[in-house]
Amino acid sequence: MPKLNCSTSIKTTALAFVALLLPTSSRSLAQSDPGQPTTDGASSPPAAPVEHLQVNGHSFPGAASAQAPSQGSLTQIQPTAAIGQRYIQENVPATSNYDDIIRLTPSAMDIDPNGPGLQQDFGQSIRGLQYTQFSVLFDGVQLPGSPSNLSPQPAAYFVAHDLSGIVVNRGPGPASTVGSATFGGDVELTSRDPSTSMRFNPYATFGSFGTKLYGLQADTGRLGGVLGDGRLLVDIQRNESRGASTGTSDERRNLFIKYVQPIGADTILTAAVNLDNAVTDTPYGTPLGLIEDYGRNFSLNDDPRSQAYGPYNRDNYTTDFEYIKLDHDFGSGLKISDQAYTTAFYHRGTQTSDTSLTTPNLTTTAKQTYYLNGAPTVLDNDVPGAAYQNDYRAWGDILRLTCDTSFGQLRTGAWFESEDNTLYKTNVVLTRNDLPYTTSRTGSPYQYHYFDRLTTAQPYIEFAWKPTPRLTVTLGMKYSSVTRALDGPLVRTVKRSADDHATYNKALPSIDLNYRVATGLSVYAQAAKGFLTPPLNVFYASIVNSVQPSTTDNYQVGTVYQHRWLSADADLYYIRYQNYIAATTLGTNTLYTNQGSAHFKGVEVEATAQLGYGFALYANGSLNDANYLNGASVAQAPRRTGVAGLLFDRANVALDGDRVDFSLLDKDVGPQWGVDTGFKNKYPIKSYDTLDLSVHYVLPVLHGRDVELGMQVTNLLNNLSLIGYAAAAAGNGEPLYWVNPGRGLFFNIAAVI
Secondary structure (H helix, E strand, C coil): CCCCCCCCCHHHHHHHHHHHCCCCCCCCCCCCCCCCCCCCCCCCCCCCCCCEEEECCEEEECHHHHHCCCECCCCCCCCEEEEEHHHHHHHCCCCCCHHHHHCCCCCEEECCCCCCCCCCCCCEEECCEECCCCEEEECCEECCEECCCCEECHHHCCCHHHEEEEEEECCCCCCCCCCCECCCCEEEEEECCCCCCEEEEEEEEEECCCEEEEEEEEEECCCCHHHCCCEEEEEEEEEEECCCCCCCEEEEEEEEEEEEEEECCCEEEEEEEEEEEEEEECCCCECHHHHHHHCCCCCCECCCCCCCEHHHCEEEEEEEEEEEEEEEEEECCEEEEEEEEEEEEEEEEEEECCCCCCCCCECCECCECEEECCEEECCCCECEEEEEEEEEEEEEEEEEEEEECCCEEEEEEEEEEEEEEEEEEEEEEHHHCCEEEECCCCCCCEEEEEEEEEEEEEEEEEEEEEEECCEEEEEEEEEEEEEEEEEEEECHHHCCCEEEEEEEEEEEEEEEEEEEEECCEEEEEEEEEEEECCCHHHCCCCECCCCCCEEEEEEEEEEEEECCCEEEEEEEEEEEEECCEEEEEECCEEEEEECCCEEEEEEEEEEEEEEECCEEEEEEEEEEEEEECCCCECCCCCCEEEEEEEEEEEECCCCCCCEEEEEEEEEEECCEEEECHHHCCEEEECCEEEEEEEEEEEEECHHHCEEEEEEEEECCCCCCCEEEEEEECCCCCCEEEEECCCCEEEEEEEECC
8 A cells, every 4th residue: 555644644634634533543653753751651671681571661771771670771761660471480479460560660569478479469559559559561552450449450361471571760751641540550461472483481389388389382484375474472371379368368360361463564463362260369458466476477277266266268360461552654654553451250159257356256146146048147256248249341442553753753643431340348257157247137238339430531742842853852642531420329338329429531641751871871761640530439428418539730850871791770750639539437427539749759779780701680669758737747658669689691601602690689678658648658567678589590401492491589688577567456456467478489381392
């Protein structure tokens, strides 16, 4: 077909822009100018040579960059940490989820009390902003979070083996960064591309806490025939573990399929499917009294008459994630990308009333009768709990268009998503086959039962102006429109009918610049607004009140330096958090209101320096200050974070073609407060350190085939500090805590055949 001229074809561009106003959407199309900042969520190429690393569209020249666990990019317009595929595959346990991996980046914290990737997320923050306040994307598609508070479930979707890279953006990004929570930045996960050659990759991991993981990846290579350069990747994995905490367990199965089909010279079709099922006996935190009585790793037990019995606290997660994406290059700088997707999350489970053992079991007395399915029943030390169901599915589309002109690059597009969600929670007697119970003949066993819908539309337009070859100034505007609708017979314990909806609209401008001072040195600055939809619980409060979305004003400056022996970056940030949403108790009623503002500010640095002979030093650090206007600290926001350690990466150590990769890294998390209820702090958490060791060896065999052997030791020094506040006990409000998991030892073996 004839090539289009982007600069002169005004009619074509106008028609394309009209199309963008339709309810469709996207995340990313790779930019054609390698000197421009990018937020590309498209798949990375296969692992690059040591001298030139590529991660999610960011380029890192030099051996120091290839060896670094995480680093910035010369083209970034906001503080960015990129983690390459080789580091993910060789330096972290294979069971890890993305939250375990990004905890080593500046200002990041993750709470994983059951071992690496062996449970759902229990607490993750970046700069003190919680994981409900930044988006997580996989190949450009937003990872579904619970519609109630937009919280993703990292252990219910993708496995580390299928990742080719991760980019952590500590800022709202330009206007083209779409997502429900651009409030605190985003985490971009990119999947592996199918190999161009046929190969089979069996792999396995065995280790502490009864961990067993098996997997097989198969690549067809170029299929040939009518499919030409089409290629397919299939990866299937199963793992199980009893977890670092007593009474817990985790069993997980995952299937990932990706197909890439070039169509002619200008079009690429990409399709992917991810299916996952996880069954866990889930901890909910432990009071200090039980920790002192039963040990630092106590969580659940094996007593069927106890509310801490593991099988009574069981979650079953089933998810699916599918997309199909079409990229077309019209030539002369005009490109278009459209990505349609659907994602789903199905959650079934039971939970006891109080795993802290401060609430008594159910026993019939002269003053208390229990009704099971409406019939009075004598109970004797029976275990109370709840059965729940949460089913949601999202449908969406992401459309992007980029157009190179003589002045810079125009980017425009839109994202649309509709998400339906059904939830219920029922009081049950767990020792009586989960039969529903009430305390009166006419009462309802439901704690809540409702349906909600979350609809989002985000059109955007931005222009990356290049007044000089070294300077890029990006001006953008994104418009976010979010509608929540709630309908159901029972909402929480209010026992009232609900038919509520609200639409939140916000214009989000941004301005970003990147100046290339020299070949290996750049400076950047950003000013942008962020936006976060109010949580669903503002609707099922006892008193319905108008609550506005939370927003942020973000201001950041930084610099990045890349050299063959040194990779370094530093930044300063200031974030003004407005319309903080808080719950207030008025007698027996609950009221949600916007209560004031908070300020987040800090400094972040990161560097990797080669020492020679394969050795390198890595370090990052941050000083973070997150406070409300009255001086109280934001909860679960560490005052500092830091990582320091030694790296080694050298080829031809013992055999021609072999390679040894070694890392010893210590992560420091500074002091924090557990809660900030009423803007008052309680439950201090002291600072703690975790030292991790990794050794990886590539053994060459015939015809370029390799066998890889690895070992990771997590928490080498067996630090068992308290690492976070979990919740308040249901019985007496006593604080529940998370404890650092004990030392873990994991062995890996993989082959390419």
